[in-house]
Amino acid sequence: MGELRAFLKYGREDAPERDPRTRVGDYREFVGTLPLVELQHQGARCMECGVPFCQSGCPLGNLIPDWNDLVYRDRFREAIDQLHRTNNFPEFTGRLCPAPCEAACVLEIEEGNAVSIKQVEVSIVNRAWEEGWIEPRPPAVRTGKTVAVIGSGPAGLACAQQLNRAGHDVTVFERDEAGGGLVRFGVPDFKIEKWVVERRLDQLADEGVTFRYGVDVGIDVDAAELRAQHDAVVVATGARVPRDLPVPGRELGGVHFAMEYLYERNRAVAGAPAPERPISAAGKHVIVIGGGDTGADCVGNAHREGAASVTQIELVGEPPPHRPDDLTPWPQWPMKLRTSYALKEGGERDFAISTTELSGQNGHVEQIHWSQNTGVPPFETLPDTEETHPAQLVLLAMGFLGPEQELLDQLGVARDARSNADAPAFATSAEGVFAAGDARRGQSLVVWAINEGRQCALEVDRWLTG
Amino acid sequence: MPIGLYDPAFEHDACGITLIARLDGIPTHETVRRGLTAVANLEHRGAAGADARTGDGAGILLQMPDRFVRSFVEGLPPAGQYGVGVCFLPQDEARRAELERLLAETVEAEGQTVLAWRDVPVDDRHVGIDAGQVAPRIRHLVIGASPELAADPDAFERKLYVIRRVAELAAGPDLVLPSFSSRTLVYKGMLTAPQLPGYYPDLRDERVETAMALVHSRYSTNTFPSWELAHPYRMICHNGEINTLRGNVNWMRARESQLASDLFGDDLAKVLPVIRPGGSDTGNFDNVLELLALAGRTLPHAIMMMIPEAYQGRDDLPDYLKGFYAYHQCLMEAWDGPAAIAFMDGRVAGATLDRNGLRPGRWLETKDGWVVLASETGVLDIPPENVLRKGRLQPGKLFVVDLDRGRIVEDEEIKREVATRKPYAEWYEQEVVRSSDLPEREPAERPSESLRNRQLAFGYSQEDMKVILAPLARQAEEAVGSMGNDSPLAVLSDRKPLLYSYFKQLFAQVTNPPVDSIREAVVMSVQASVGSERNLLDETPEHARQLVIDNPILLDSELERLRQVDSEVFQSRTLDITWPVAEGPAGLEPAIERLCREAEAALADGINILILSDRAVGPERVHIPSALAVAAVHHHLVREGTRLQAGLILETGEARSVHSVAVLVGYGAAAVNPYLMLETLAELVDRGDLPEGMTREEAQKRAVKGIAKALLKTMSKMGISTIPSYCGAQIFEAIGLAPELVERHFTGTSSRVGGIGIETIAEETLARHARAYPGDPEGLLVVGLFAWRRGGEHHQWNPETIALLQHAVREGGWETYEQYAQTVNDDSARKRTIRGLLQFRFAGDGGIPLEEVEPAKEIVKRFVTGAMSLGSLSREAHETLAIAMNRIGGRSNTGEGGEDPARYVRDANGDSRRSSIKQVASGRFGVNIEYLTNADELQIKMAQGAKPGEGGQLPGHKVDGYIANVRLTTPGVGLISPPPHHDIYSIEDLKQLIYDLRCANPEARISVKLVAEVGVGTVAAGVAKANADHVLISGHDGGTGASPLSSILFAGIPWEIGLAETQQTLVLNDLRSRIWVQTDGQLKTGRDVVIAALLGADEMGFATAPLIATGCIMMRACHLNTCPVGVATQDPELRARFKGQPEHVVNFFFYVAEEARQIMARLGIARFEDLVGRVDLLEADQAMEHWRSRGIDLSNVLYRPEVTNGAPRRRTEAQTSPLPGALDWELIERSKAAIEDGTPVAGSVEVRNVNRAVGGLLSHELTKKYGRTGLPDGTIRFDLHGSAGQSFGAWLAPGIELTLYGDTNDYTGKGLSGGTIAVRPPEAATFAAEENVIIGNTVLYGAISGHAFFRGLAGERFAVRNSGANAVVEGVGDHGCEYMTGGRVVVLGPTGRNFAAGMSGGIAYVLDPDGSFPARCNPELVELEELEESDVEAIRTLVERHLELTASPVAARVLDEWESCLPQFAKVMPRDYKRALAAMDNGGYAAGDDHPISSGGEGFLTTESEGARAAV
Secondary structure (H helix, E strand, O other), X not given: OOOOOHXXXXXXXXXXXXXXXXXXXXXXXXXXXXXXXXXXXXXXXXXXXXXXHHHHHOOOOOOHHHHHHHHHOOOHHHHHHHHHHHOOOHHHHHHHOOOHHHHHOHHHHOOOOOOOHHHHHXXXXXXXXXXXXXXXXXXXXXXXXXXXXXXXXXXXXXXXXXXXXXXXXXXXXXXXXXXXXXXXXXXXXXXXXXXXXXXXXXXXXXXXXXXXXXXXXOOOEXXXXXXXXXXXXEEOOOOOEEOOOOOOOOOOEOEEEHHHHHHHHHHHHXXXXXXXXXXXXXXXXXXXXXXXXXXXHHHHHHHHXXXXXXXXXXXXXXXXXXXXXXXXXXXXXXXXXXXXXXHHOOOXXXXXXXXXXXXXXXXXXXXXXXEEEOOOOOOOEOOOOOEEEEOOEEEEOOOEEEOOHHHHHXXXXXXXXXXXXXXXXXXXXXXXXXXXXXXXXXXXXXXXXXXXXXXHHHHXXXXXHO | OOEOOEOHHHOOEEEEEEXXXXXXXXXXXXXXXXXXXXXXXXXXHOOEOOOOOOEOOEEEEEEOOHHHHHHHOOOOOOOOOEEEEEEXXXXXXXXXXXXXXXXXXHHHHOOOEEEEEEEOOOOHHHOOHHHHHOOOEEEXXXXXXXXXXXXXXXXXXXXXXXXXXXXXXXHOOOOEEEEEEOOEEEEEEOOOOOHHHHHOHHHHOOOOOEOEEEEEEEEEOOOOOOOOOOOOOOOEXXXXXXXXXXXXXXXXXXXXXXXXXXXXXXXXXXXXXXXXXXXXXXXXXXXXHHHHHHOOOOHHHHHHHHOOOOOXXXXXXXXXXXXXXXXXXXXXXXXXXXXXXXXXXXXXXXXXXOOOOOOOOEEEEEOOOEEEEEOOOOOOOOOHHHEEEXXXXXXXXXXXXEOOOOEEEOHHHXXXXXXXXXXHHHHHHHHOEEHHHOOOOOOOOOOOOOHHHHHHHOOOEHHHHHHHHHHHHHHOOOOEEOOOOOOXXXXXXXXXXXXXXXXEXXXXXXXXXXXXXXXXXXXXXXXXXXXXXXXXXXXXHHHHOOEEEOOOEOOHHHHHHHHOOOOOOOOEEEEEOEEEHHHHHHHHHHHHHHHHHHHHHHHHOOOXXXXXXXXXXXXXXXXXXXXXXXXXXXXXXXXXXOHHHOEEEEEOOOOOOHHHHHHHHHOOOOEEEOHHHHHHXXXXXXXXXXXXXXXXXXXXXHHHHHHHHHHHHHHHHOOOOEHHHHOOOOOEEEEEEOHHHHHHHOOOOEEEEEEEOHHHHHHHHHHHHHHHOOOOOOOOEOOOOOOOOOOOOOOOOOHHHHHHHHHHHHHHHHHHHHHHHHHHHHHHHHHOOOHHHEEEOOOOOOOOXXXXXXXXXXXXXXEEEEEOOEOOEOHHHHHHHHHHHHHHOOEEEOOOOOOOHHHHOOOOOOOOOOOOEEEEOOOOOOOOHHHHHOOOEEEEEOOOOOOOOOOEEEOHHHOOHHHHHHHOOOOOOOEEEOOOOOOOOOHHHHHHHHHHHHHHOOOOEEEEEEEXXXXXXXXXXXXXXXXXXXXXXXXOOOXXXXXXXXXXXXXXXXXXXXXXXXHHHHHHXXXXXXXXXXXXXXXOOHXXXXXXXXXXXXXXXXXXHHHHHOOOOOOOOHXXXXXXXXXXXXXXXXXXXXXXXXXXXXXXXXXXXXXXXXXXXXXXXXXXXXXXXXXXXXXXXXXXHHHHOOOEOOOOOOOOOOOOOOOOOOOOOXXXXXXXXXXXXXXXXXXXXXXXXXXXXEEEEEEOOOOOOOOHHHHHHHHHHHHHHOOOOOOEEEEEEEEEOOOOOOOOOOOEEEEEEEEEOOOOOOOOEEEEEEEEOOOOOOOOHHHOEOOOOOOOXXXXXXXXXXXXXXXXXXXXXXXXXXXXXOOOOOOOOOOOEEEEEEEOOOOOOXXXXXXXXXXXXXXXXXXXXXXXXXXXXXXXXXXXXXXXXHHHHHHXXXXXXXXXXXXXXXXXXXXXXXXXXXXXXXXXXXHHHHHHHOOOOOOXXXXXXXOOOOOOOOOOOHHHHOOO
């Protein structure tokens, strides 16, 4: 509802960010929140569309117009209830989601004009935490059914919370030392500080979810046994097999998958003791291959470590600066040029680059060789465009191929053509085994993960209670 | 018996009526002759069917022609001691003999004697073929009175009635007894009026003599043969429609068990039921009137009971009369509707008019003692010098000719006589109890179930709170939405809506007008009453023992007063309407049975207030849906005959919207206490959802007020004015309920596609209940009914379909369109539309190659875009649609808002922005002769899908300079579209408007837009017979305009049903061949188009889809002027955002046509026209499990009527033009010089009432040549002599001046476009013109400019919706200057009530010497002011001109006594107009710089009409 004509009166306000020049000096979150009055302006701008495309743009189906309006009216207490109706962890999405809702906002028909939905979202949940409105909501009645959830990423957590609230006894198995999955170990603190994750984990625990950290199902615990001990099992292990770069020199030292680097950085920031041979960007020429969010996070970390230079290269060509209406018309997610937060902090980027070789000395990478390509599949290289760049750390952030297969094998779960767990309605081929999140749909956004967890929980509950 | 979707019960009729009498009371044959002449002159009001010689009916009611009867019966006893029964008998000899035997035996059994049988001679040469085939054998039965009755003529008359009823009941429908009396005799048949004397030679026999006669010419909406339905009936003939009939019939049935009469004694039981089944509304009315009169009331008394005038809140009526009406309302609810009823019992004759004056009636008394009353003036040639006086029937007034007294008895006199016969007023005051006078009571302690749980149990949603309730309390009126309804029918919804949602509100279209409940509030009332009714045939003080409630929505405290009423007269009992959850769905039926038994028992105990309560809902108990509870009890008690012993009150947590209350009242509740809604409102206050400072009580009162107001609007849609008339009237059609359920509990309601039964209702109620207990942590449901929500109610227009369509017409091309079409079509099937449940029967041989199918460029010519006005759409969007449609040879529609003449000229690139279809809607904005002349099609909008039966309003601040220009009004002045066309209150009026429009543009085809509802097929048949070329059947779900939410959702039905009914009815009547049929309503794809064609449409209309192609994203904020894509806004900043291009629309239509071609190929049909009406190519999709499980049965929709003579199923021929013979051809001929080069011409012609729309064709010719500017004033001058027909001077163009010496009828000066009209009495007349009526009702309707001068009195609604004409008149009836927006009106005489209602512009000057005018002026929008200099000037100029053109003595006197007269003028000045004029003086508009009042983030906006200002 908002305020009539407010969308003409006020413009879009992006979230405030700390100065890129100074924020690279620390690991604290760099995105702030708008002051209340500006948030309310954004709430006011929301037009109570007859067809709120934002809501269809949002994988969770967040009731965006409803809570935009509540924020406009300074009724955060009700807003958090509406927000929690569809989203278990708004503080994750409010920080990490690329906000397809905003791309689909009706005001975005005038590009760049969308309501700052994500800001509103995160402000609601932040306020709710501050006010102490978010409390454990343990179920009134226990069903006595048990569920094992493997993986404590956002999908696993959402699934666990929903199932627990339905009265089932839920145990979450996590191979890492703490919960949260990639939100905890993949995403840098400067995007989401880890106490934010911890706080939510505490809520789940207080509601009655059991967490077993450091237990790698399939290794520490036999998968079949686990299945036998529980009425249902949910696989929410993510899509963690990274895409590799098959070029000469790949085997050289200093060439790492992005996630190895990010895990280490996150652990370091959390104060864990450094591993024996840490991956460090300090003082190095860093090349990040892959133009996505993971790549950006590598860039951001490299800056903070004090890299000599950071260059991010991308296989595909440079997208147009504005929404290409022929390819991705509104309200679709626009394939257009975006500059990541990390590149605002420094570094170079280049598009349509095919890496041809890595070379080095003493088994350690020193250069990267590339050519320009056509920018479109099959990315044929252009003649006479070969270049060589110094590279002491090469991070491969080219996406993920699918879930790790061993556990799925052990559970007897069939796979689809892309090696994901084949579970069109969340139930897999193995009786009582369900799959959710990236393990089912392949790599995707945190918002999809939460949605998967919720949907899967619904199916599990239906299956358990008939 | 219904055939397919057609049901004869939906037939309507309207007519021309005449009453003629000699005041000396001497029977003469001359009376017959004059009566027949008069009705023949009303022939244009009647109609004929496919066989032009078969009339809809004509007849005459006479006094018993004693001399004549004596001629064929020997030994006839003296007059009064014998009776004649007119018998329509079957042609079948055996059956006839049987019936005659039955009649004879009955006569004997009742102690009377059969004196003779006579074959009534008839002449078959004077009857149409169709009518002749079904003509009855007509015989007279002459009955002699027994010796004891011979002395008591009244008793004999009663006995004849008893004999008739007994025989009728024994015989069944094939015995028809048109009259059976010792006093009157009827001749009637399925004839045209001129055929009447030819068919019945008796009527030419000089011995057939009478002193009074009623004569009638009928116009029925269809032509199914019926001789019985011709008028007159035994006591009345009728022009109009009784809207409340279903309720009246039910209540009458309920009353029967209480009837007792000393006069009838034991005979009374023999005549029951009083109402003969299968009769028309007139027949039913006649049945009841006859009973009342025979049981001892005088005819005027009975008429005053049945059609009371609007008496509530009147200061101008004497107390005894108000008391009379109030008393009689306790005996019987009003029979409400637009009705002119002429009645006669052989001694007294007369006529009356409904409370709102919606039918015409003009009378004349001659110096030689004749009285003629007719639908029109001029039906008889009476020399002017013989005219004593002239008048008209007035709203609610009685006109009585009493032969005993030998004179006309004035309304006041006759009513005083009747109303003071007994001390009715005292009885009433002494006995009636007003609920507000009852002592306050504390409610009993209640278990405190949590509010949230109960809300869940009753299915409350977040939307109920936010969209329905909060705005209701905030604005004290119902919220408004836009863009129609694209969600599924209740029966097809996954959401399992409340039972109310299955009932669709009916609304008036064509056959009767809706009422404007706001501007004509003087006729509306929400007062209700409860208590026991008593014997209708008796009158005692105790009859008035009723408990009067001010408003049918009760606060808790008000209910407690009734519950704990403590008196010997009133006793209440509360019945529980819940059942144990533990019993499951099977518990519902027994619970209803138990409830009905308890109700019965309560009545037996003398209880007269029954409160049905679901307060007991809790963890263990679930409620019977309240509509089911009330309807079940109501019908059970009606069947038991005890219904009238008690009033029903609902105490329910379920009701929470206007529609829910309407359903409950419509099925018999006298009042509703929506306690949970009230509690919820309190919650909203506590939560801060309502404006600060509003208390709980205030919020509740405002909501009640808002619902009451909207309830009035819901009633008024059907033309019903009072709660007692609406109560139990069942003005609904059920869609999706099983026939057995409806038959049992909602008896008499139409339900034509089957649906869910009681079991499913129980399951769904339990499912809701299950969410409440133990409780749902998520809280209230998110339903997504008014705005799409993920996982909520399905909407056909959703993010996916909108995005696909927009992409398809821009970049995506055919492939994307295919995706779109597949999504929509699949969705339509899965997600629930009627068409989604159908599938094609493709050709077994694979069909024909695609190349053989008619090309898309031909098919697109059948497509039109919807009627969306400039004003609702931006100029950019409106012109884009027009250009696109002109490019493809389709048609775009102006909508109700005129058109910029700049668009009549082609653009440089060859594009045309001119809309082919020019709409003519009730507001007539921009409808001048130039607009009409520049049309290919003229569309009369009877209703619109989003809000059928309602008007509209464009607030002044939205009327900027451009829009005002186009609409030919004043910038800044608000524009109101009245609910009805004030020139269409019935079908024969529509015929007249069609005629008028043909005159204004003979080349254009004339279309009538209807909205689907039960009975639309018969209306369409009437439209075909009214000479229209084209009829549009609009679905309920389309509609882009702003409209109250309940109307968007609950008025009208899907086009599939309406179209199928129309096709079936037209084919059955053999009328389909002469009319095009178009349909619209959420059409989206080629599949939709083909289905529409197969169901009977030649053409298809689209509104939302092409708008979406241009960029509309279904914001549903059209009413807020904030459309962010520039489609539906006038804001220049937003208009600049419009990105639509004509090619987007062109692409859409070509894709749709291409998809249709592919289907045609598979059907094996090459030409589109061969699809039309091929319903055999459709079948119900048996694979659709979900709908079969819900009991849907589409066989009625798929019914294909068998026709014997190969009647066409599509349009094959043109209508016969009514224009040859028009007087205008002569005027055109004589104006040639002027038309050619502007040479002035003048002339004089004779004119008669059959010459209608005089000046129309001439104006068209002139406009074709000279455009809107026409010729200089007075270039063409004609003097006319005589009585002119209706619509005299319609759309008269500038340069034409018509002076009529005589008088004229309704609609004079309609749409006056710059010409000048003067009407004055003939030179020879001796009566005082200023005291006599000279023009009819609804004069200068929608006049744009020009001048009019009337020396004499006008009828109701003078200068209604006048936009700019200047006029002088010497007195007007009720509702003068209603909805006026411009121009000057000078009234030099008396006015009726409600002057200036809805008047937003222009100025009226009323000469008011006695200072009584202010009391008759409606101050809502206007103020009374002192004259200023410019006013004095304006009045003087107009009055001088009046004198010049009409030689008016009144004008002369005013000018003579100028100085003393001036202070007597009241200046009526609209506030809007004053503001606008002031703004213009300051060089700007009042409009454009401000915006609609903001809801300030407080929910859906409602129009800033009265409610926003009103305090509680």
